[in-house]
Amino acid sequence: MIVDPRLGRSSDDDITLFNSVGIGLQDLVIARLLVDAALASDIGTRVEMSA
Secondary structure (H helix, E strand, O other): OOOOOOOOOOOOOOOOOOOOOOOHHHHHHHHHHHHHHHHHHOOOOOOOOOO
């Protein structure tokens, strides 16, 4: 199997892994950028996390 990181997920069964860079602040910044990009592109699933 050849993996091309430019292709991203090809089906809903694919799993995305996140490799932490080891510094919490950097992880938060990247997470915020990803969430903002997903919201701007109207992709992903919104999950309510309040109790």
